Amino acid sequence: MSLKIFNTMSGKKEDFVPQKENHVGMYVCGVTVYDYCHVGHARAAIVFDTLYRYLKYIGNEVNFIRNFTDIDDKIINRANEEGVEWQEINRKYIEAFHEDMGKLNIASPTVEPKATDHIPEMLEMIQSLVDQEKAYESQGDVFYSIKTFKDYGCLSGKNIEDLKSGARVEVNEVKQDPLDFALWKKSKPGEPSWESPWGPGRPGWHIECSAMSKRYLGDTFDIHGGGKDLVFPHHENEIAQSCGCTGKQPVRYWVHNGFVNIDKEKMSKSLGNFFTLRDIYKKYHPEVLRLFLISSQYRSPIDFSEKNLEDATKVMSRFYEGLAGANEKLKKMDINSISELDEKVKGHPLTKSFEAAMNDDLNTAVVMAHLNEGLRHLNSASINEEFAITAQAWINSAKVLGLFASSPEKFEEELFAIKSKNLNIDVEKIEKLIADRNTARKSKNWSEADRCRDELTAIGVLITDTPHGTEWKIK
RNA sequence: GGCACCGUCGCCAAGUGGUAAGGCCGAGGUCUGCAAAAUCUCUAUCGGCGGUUCGAGUCCGCCCGGUGCCUCCA
Numbered sequence: 001m002s003l004k005i006f007n008t009m010s011g012k013k014e015d016f017v018p019q020k021e022n023h024v025g026m027y028v029c030g031v032t033v034y035d036y037c038h039v040g041h042a043r044a045a046i047v048f049d050t051l052y053r054y055l056k057y058i059g060n061e062v063n064f065i066r067n068f069t070d071i072d073d074k075i076i077n078r079a080n081e082e083g084v085e086w087q088e089i090n091r092k093y094i095e096a097f098h099e100d101m102g103k104l105n106i107a108s109p110t111v112e113p114k115a116t117d118h119i120p121e122m123l124e125m126i127q128s129l130v131d132q133e134k135a136y137e138s139q140g141d142v143f144y145s146i147k148t149f150k151d152y153g154c155l156s157g158k159n160i161e162d163l164k165s166g167a168r169v170e171v172n173e174v175k176q177d178p179l180d181f182a183l184w185k186k187s188k189p190g191e192p193s194w195e196s197p198w199g200p201g202r203p204g205w206h207i208e209c210s211a212m213s214k215r216y217l218g219d220t221f222d223i224h225g226g227g228k229d230l231v232f233p234h235h236e237n238e239i240a241q242s243c244g245c246t247g248k249q250p251v252r253y254w255v256h257n258g259f260v261n262i263d264k265e266k267m268s269k270s271l272g273n274f275f276t277l278r279d280i281y282k283k284y285h286p287e288v289l290r291l292f293l294i295s296s297q298y299r300s301p302i303d304f305s306e307k308n309l310e311d312a313t314k315v316m317s318r319f320y321e322g323l324a325g326a327n328e329k330l331k332k333m334d335i336n337s338i339s340e341l342d343e344k345v346k347g348h349p350l351t352k353s354f355e356a357a358m359n360d361d362l363n364t365a366v367v368m369a370h371l372n373e374g375l376r377h378l379n380s381a382s383i384n385e386e387f388a389i390t391a392q393a394w395i396n397s398a399k400v401l402g403l404f405a406s407s408p409e410k411f412e413e414e415l416f417a418i419k420s421k422n423l424n425i426d427v428e429k430i431e432k433l434i435a436d437r438n439t440a441r442k443s444k445n446w447s448e449a450d451r452c453r454d455e456l457t458a459i460g461v462l463i464t465d466t467p468h469g470t471e472w473k474i475k
Numbered sequence: 476g477g478c479a480c481c482g483u484c485g486c487c488a489a490g491u492g493g494u495a496a497g498g499c500c501g502a503g504g505u506c507u508g509c510a511a512a513a514u515c516u517c518u519a520u521c522g523g524c525g526g527u528u529c530g531a532g533u534c535c536g537c538c539c540g541g542u543g544c545c546u547c548c549a
C-alpha cells in the first residue's frame with residue numbers, strides 16, 4: 001500500500017511515485033507578506049506541513065521549498081500608507097509569519113526563498129520566452145503570449161474561448177490578447193525597480209514561482225502545492241511559463257487545499273470575513289486550531305466557527321490527558337526491555353490504519369477516528385507490553401500530524417493562560433474555596449462542600465478530586 | 476453566462492456498489508459522599524424524484540438548495 005494523492009491536473013487520485021526514488025521535490029506557494037496571516041493561510045501551511053511530515057515518515061528525503069512574495073502592488077501600497085520602505089513591510093510580516101505559523105508547529109521548509117532574491121533567474125526565463133517569441137515587450141511591460149501555448153487551461157479545465165467570453169476579462173490595449181499576462185511590469189516613478197533589458201521594472205506575480213522552483217528543484221519536480229484559489233490563473237500561468245521555457249511540464253503532481261469558510265462563504269481579505277491567527281490565539285490554543293484544521297480532509301471546505309474550535313479544544317484536552325495518563329503508565333514499566341519495540345510499533349494495527357488513511361490522499365479525518373479509538377484503548381489498558389506498543393503507535397501517529405508539540409503540563413498551562421485572560425480568574429479566591437470545601441469534606445459536611453463547589457462552578461471552575469488532591473481547571 | 480464542487484445523526488465529519496467510522500451534545504450504567512475525569516451501553520438509511528443493478532449514500536438523469544473559480548487571494 002502506498003501513498004495516493006489527488007492530482008488537480010488529472011482530477012484523480014494517483015499513486016505517488018517520486019521522480020527519483022525516496023527523494024521528493026516539493027514547492028508550495030507561500031504568502032504575500034503585506035499583512036498578518038489568517039486562518040486560510042494556516043490551513044494551507046498545515047496541509048503541506050502534514051504532507052511534508054508524512055512524506056518523510058514513509059522514508060523520503062524531501063526538498064521542500066516555500067516562497068515569500070515580497071514585491072507586489074499590495075506591499076508597495078502598504079509601504080506608502082505607512083510611510084515606510086517596502087522592505088520594512090516585508091521584514092515585519094515575514095517575522096510575524098514565522099511567529100504565527102511556528103505556534104502551529106509548522107516545520108521549516110528546506111528553503112524559504114524570497115522573490116526579490118531571484119530577479120536574475122526570472123529575467124533569464126523572461127528573456128528565454130522573448131527569444132522564443134512566446135513573450136513580447138509592450139510599452140516597457142513584458143507579456144506572455146497565451147496563444148503560443150496550446151495547452152493553456154489544462155490545469156484548471158478552462159478553455160480559452162470560454163475565458164474570452166467571460167465577462168471579467170480585462171480590456172487592455174497594451175496586450176495583444178486580453179488573456180496575456182505580465183511577466184515583467186514597468187515601474188512607475190518612485191516604485192521599487194530592477195534593471196532589465198526592457199527597462200526598469202519588477203516581476204509579474206507568476207514568474208517568481210516558476211523561476212524559484214526551477215532554481216531549487218529543477219525543470220520538473222514532484223509536487224507543487226497551494227490553495228485551490230491559485231489553480232487559475234497563478235498555477236496555470238506557471239505551467240505556461242515553465243513549459244514555454246523548458247518544453248517540459250514543470251510539475252508531476254499538483255496538490256490544492258480547500259478553503260476555510262465563514263458561514264459557508266470563503267474567508268478572504270476582500271470579503272473582510274477573515275480572522276487573523278493572532279486574534280484567534282487570544283481565545284484558542286494554536287494546537288487546537290491545528291487539530292481543527294486537520295479534522296477534515298484537506299480538499300474539503302471547512303467551516304470556521306467558535307463552536308468548532310470549542311469542540312476541538314475538548315478533543316485536544318482529552319488527547320493530552322490521555323497522553324499524560326499514558327506517560328504515567330509507561331514510566332512504571334521498563335520499555336527498553338521490550339524486544340524489537342520499533343518493529344512491533346510499525347506492525348501495530350493502529351500504525352497500519354494510520355498509514356492506510358494517510359495513504360488515501362491524506363485522509364486526516366479518518367486518522368482522527370483511529371486516534372480516538374486508540375485513546376479509548378489506552379485509557380482502559382492495563383500496564384503491559386501491548387499497552388506500551390499501542391501507546392507508542394498512538395503517539396507516533398499523532399506526531400506525524402504535527403500534534404503533541406507540547407507536553408500535557410505545558411498545554412494545560414497554556415490553555416489556562418488563555419482562558420483565564422478571557423475570564424478574569426481570581427486564583428486566590430479559587431484556592432480558598434477549594435480549601436474550604438476540603439475542610440468541610442473532612443468533617444463530612446457535604447452541604448457546605450457542595451456550596452463551595454457550586455460557587456466555583458458559578459465562576460467557571462471545574463474541580464476534580466484525585467488521589468493526589470483536588471485539581472481544578474477552567475471550564 | 477462558462478467551468479467545477481458540495482448537500483450524510485441536533486452540530487462537526489469519514490464512507491473502493493454489498494448493507495452508515497469518529498468527535499461534540501444528549502440518555503442510562505460503573506466509579507465517586509455527591510461530582511468531575513475515565514469507562515461501558517444507546518442514538519441517522521444518507522436534499523427530492525426517477526433510472527441502472529441481485530444490491531446505491533456510493534453510478535446515470537432531472538429537480539431543489541449551497542459554494543468556488545473565471546479579478547488580487549491559501
